[in-house]
Amino acid sequence: MISVIIPLYNKEQQIAETLRSVLAQTFTDFEIVIVDDGSTDRSVQEALKIRDPRIRLVRQKNAGVSAARNRGVEEARFDLVAFLDADDRWKPEYLQTQYELSQRYPQCDVFCCNYEFVHTDGTVHPTIIRKLPFEGQKGILNNYFEVASCSHPPICSISIMVQKTALQHIGGFPIDIRSGEDLLTWATLACNYNIAYDKTPVACFYVEGYDMLDKPKRLPDPENKVGRELINLSKKHSYPGLKHYISHWHKMRASVYMRLGMRKHCMAEALQALRFSPANVKVCMYIILVMLPQNLKTAILSK
Known part of the structure; x- marks a missing residue:
């Protein structure tokens, strides 16, 4: 019913726990497509230690996370595709939450839920999401750009499930962009498809400590x-x-x-x-x- 796509590159310390978080889902009708993007560490060996018939491993030469996600979409056997980065995790009810959104809002092709930040010291912080256009726990996110301009990103790479045909229609993830490629993908989806949203934080985004005084690790793309x-x-x-x-x-x-x-x-x-x-x-x-x-x-x- 749902294809879970995990792009993998040099995450030997995290991939096993990431996979376990998927296998612990209360919704069980899924497959996991791991796309190894030319890892040079023991990521693949660690992933293969997790035995489950729903797991498939696809290998490719290093081409970047967008290419790995696109390859996963190509390999996906189901109409709904969900993405999870190899160093993040889902709570057990994540896929159930997303599936229920797809059933409740059949007019939508994009399904998103809230997420939370988990820091290296174990502390957890909620997202700040402002100006959602609906009351209650679930609804249609019909003002995506307004919300995204004044909040943490309402969509991130571990909190979205999409109809495979919708992603294919917009050309998938852009492979010639090294930073912000997912942001552009969500923006393109928002312009073309309806988005259903659940406020429940059921995805866990693992982050290193961040401070405005910290120097950024890389420059923005000069070509923008x-x-x-x-x-x-x-x-x-x-x-x-x-x-x-x-x-x-x-x-x-x-x-x-x-x-x-x-x-x-x-x-x-x-x-x-x-x-x-x-x-x-x-x-x-x-x-x-x-x-x-x-x-x-x-x-x-x-x-």
Whole structure:
């Protein structure tokens, strides 16, 4: 009934627990498609230690997480596909929650639930999801971009189940983008399909400690392919809040450049953000912060 797709690359310490979290689901009519993306550690050996006839292993040369997810969609035997990263986990009721959404909202092709952050010290923090358009626990998320612009992402790679045909229709995950490829996929799905949403946090996103004072581990894509494709989406679709979401995307890039002390790049992204949403107050704050001396900026961010 549901194909669970797990892209795997060098997660030998985590993959076994991830698989166990799937096998512990109360909903049992599923298959697991593990797509090994050219791991160089013992990830595959650890995965193969978990014996269950519902598990299939597919191998490919290293091509990135998008290519691995797309390969999983191709291999999927069922119409509904769910994604789980190899270092994250689901609570036992996750698939049941998603399946019930698909039954309750047959007019939808995308099904999402809430998730929570699990930190390395074991502490758990909830997401902050604002401006959901419905009362109660479940409903139709018909203002995706408005919610995504003022919240933690309402959709993440471990909290979504999609009709296989819908993913194939939009071309799957973009393979030429190294950061934000999933974000672009969710945006494209939101422009083309109805989304059902459950507020229950039944997925666990494992994260390392994060602080605004921490230097980002990598630069934003200098070509900004995600931003370019979001603009193309806005030309094709008049989805409410999309332009503000584009501003939000540039704001996130400005934040990275600000923390790296790259003033010119930060200013360029901030101005782009204001172009799409002149009232984006936080962007104005970034412009001010990036002009301050480093010690003063650090003192402000630490408060």
